[in-house]
Amino acid sequence: MEINVIIPTYNEEGNIQTLYKSLTDNLSTIKYTLTFVDDGSNDSTLDILTSIYNKDKKHIKVISFSRNFGKDQAIYAGMSTNHSKYVSIIDADMQQNPKYIMDMYKYLEENKDYDEVAMVNVYDKDSLIQKQAKKTFYSIMKNMTKQNYEAGASDFRLLKKEVVDSILKLQETNRFTKGIFSWVGFKIHYIKYTPEKRLSGTSKFKFKKQFSYALDAILNFSTIPLRISSIIGGTISLVSFIYFIVLLIKTLIMGKDIPGYASLMCILLLLGGLILFVLGIIGEYVSRTYIEIKKRPIYIAKTTLGFDEDIL
Numbered sequence: 001m002e003i004n005v006i007i008p009t010y011n012e013e014g015n016i017q018t019l020y021k022s023l024t025d026n027l028s029t030i031k032y033t034l035t036f037v038d039d040g041s042n043d044s045t046l047d048i049l050t051s052i053y054n055k056d057k058k059h060i061k062v063i064s065f066s067r068n069f070g071k072d073q074a075i076y077a078g079m080s081t082n083h084s085k086y087v088s089i090i091d092a093d094m095q096q097n098p099k100y101i102m103d104m105y106k107y108l109e110e111n112k113d114y115d116e117v118a119m120v121n122v123y124d125k126d127s128l129i130q131k132q133a134k135k136t137f138y139s140i141m142k143n144m145t146k147q148n149y150e151a152g153a154s155d156f157r158l159l160k161k162e163v164v165d166s167i168l169k170l171q172e173t174n175r176f177t178k179g180i181f182s183w184v185g186f187k188i189h190y191i192k193y194t195p196e197k198r199l200s201g202t203s204k205f206k207f208k209k210q211f212s213y214a215l216d217a218i219l220n221f222s223t224i225p226l227r228i229s230s231i232i233g234g235t236i237s238l239v240s241f242i243y244f245i246v247l248l249i250k251t252l253i254m255g256k257d258i259p260g261y262a263s264l265m266c267i268l269l270l271l272g273g274l275i276l277f278v279l280g281i282i283g284e285y286v287s288r289t290y291i292e293i294k295k296r297p298i299y300i301a302k303t304t305l306g307f308d309e310d311i312l
Contacts, residue, residue: 002030002031002032002084002085002086002105003027003030003031003032003033003084003085003086003087003088003101003105003158004032004033004035004078004081004082004083004084004086004087004088005023005027005032005033005034005035005087005088005089005090005101006035006037006074006075006078006079006087006088006089006090007019007034007035007036007037007078007089007090007091007092008037008039008071008074008075008078008089008091008092009036009037009038009039009041009045009049009074009092010038010039010040010041010045010068010071010074010092011041011042011043011045012041012045012092012093012200013041013043013044013045013048013200014199014200015092015093015094015198015199015200016036016045016048016049016052016092017048017052018094018199019090019092019094019098020034020052022094022097022098022099023090023098023101024056024059025098026098026099026101026102027098027101027102029102030105032059032084033059033060033061033084034059034060034061035061035062035063035078035081035082036049036052036060036061036062036063036092037062037063037064037065037074037075037077037078038062038063038064038065039065039068039069039070039071039073039074040064040065040066040067040068040069046062046064046303049062049064049305050062050305053305053306057306060305060306061081061304061305061306061307062303062304062305062306063077063078063081063301063303063304064301064302064303064304065077065299065300065301065302066300066301066302067300069298069299069300070175071155071177072175072176072177073175073298073299074299075089075155075177076167076168076175076177076298076299077298077299077301079164079167079168080168081307082161082164084161085160085161086105086108086158086159086160086161087158087159087161087163087164088101088104088105088157088158088159089155089156089157089159090156091155091156093198093199093200094196094198094199094200095195095196095197095198096119096154096156096193096195096196097193097196100119100156100191100193101158103191104117104119104157104158104191105158107189107191108158108160108189111189113187114187114188114189115159115160115162115163115186115187115188116157116158116159116160116163116181116186116187116188116189117157117158117188117189117190117191118150118153118154118156118157118181118188118189118190118191119153119154119156119157119190119191119192119193120150120151120152120153120154120190120191120192120193121152121153121154121193121194121195122152122192122193122194148182149178149182150188150190152192153178153181153190155177155178156193157181160186162186163184163186166184166185166186167180167181167184170183170184171298172220172292173291173292173296173298174220174288174291174292175220175298176220179220220288225281225284225285226281226282226285228281229277229278229281229282232274232277232278233278236271236274
């Protein structure tokens with residue numbers, strides 16, 4: 001098989017049929033497989049996927065999770081079933097035009113020294129605040145992880161099998177796929193694109209989820225927050241020691257000095273807040289370690305269509 005297209009889906013009943021037709025039209029000149037991963041949808045997404053599978057068993061495979069595990073876990077599940085030369089990842093909301101898959105395929109076929117092609121969102125339709133926030137995030141990731149992050153690089157990409165095999169070796173439960181793409185290395189070519197309007201439904205990636213995703217990205221690929229905590233603690237200890245020496249000398253020279261209540265309370269509240277902040281950072285790392293050492297599966301498949309169970 002030439003290309004295996006992985007499509008994570010979650011409550012996309014209004015987009016699946018259109019996406020399927022667009023993919024089959026654009027990939028008609030090569031051998032392909034469409035691997036739909038239903039991430040615990042609670043609408044009719046799985047029913048539609050089952051119907052599509054029954055009509056096109058030659059090209060369709062379906063994995064349905066027992067619950068909502070997340071997009072990154074869905075991508076991993078699709079990759080774990082791969083036997084194709086290339087793997088492509090595309091969202092199910094029709095904002096990523098399937099026509100780009102063939103553009104990425106042709107580039108890799110013509111440039112053998114490259115290992116993958118990634119589509120880069122130019123954020124033309126985002127507000128100034130959104131653009132700045134995303135730019136800041138990628139800048140922070142570059143500086144904190146010391147890895148190369150292309151601003152706007154999406155999961156919409158095409159990878160050689162060698163890259164996929166390397167990604168599958170990373171077994172962590174807390175997965176940040178964009179970070180994994182960067183961490184495994186390989187040579188990447190970037191192509192800019194503007195996402196199209198969502199065909200049906202609303203985005204599941206709201207601000208709260210975006211913030212949580214960004215926090216996971218930093219904590220999963222950098223220990224700098226812990227180092228910052230150590231620096232804060234060391235600085236406060238040094239300042240406190242200097243202040244103690246100053247008070248001691250002042251008391252010995254000038255006699256007893258009764259400190260003001262307001263200033264004392266401000267210092268105590270400041271120190272208490274900083275201690276809780278540092279403990280919070282440490283707690284985030286401890287909680288991730290706690291989850292990882294349990295060795296729980298990255299996902300659980302409830303239903304599969306189109307391939308043998310033993311490859312999951």
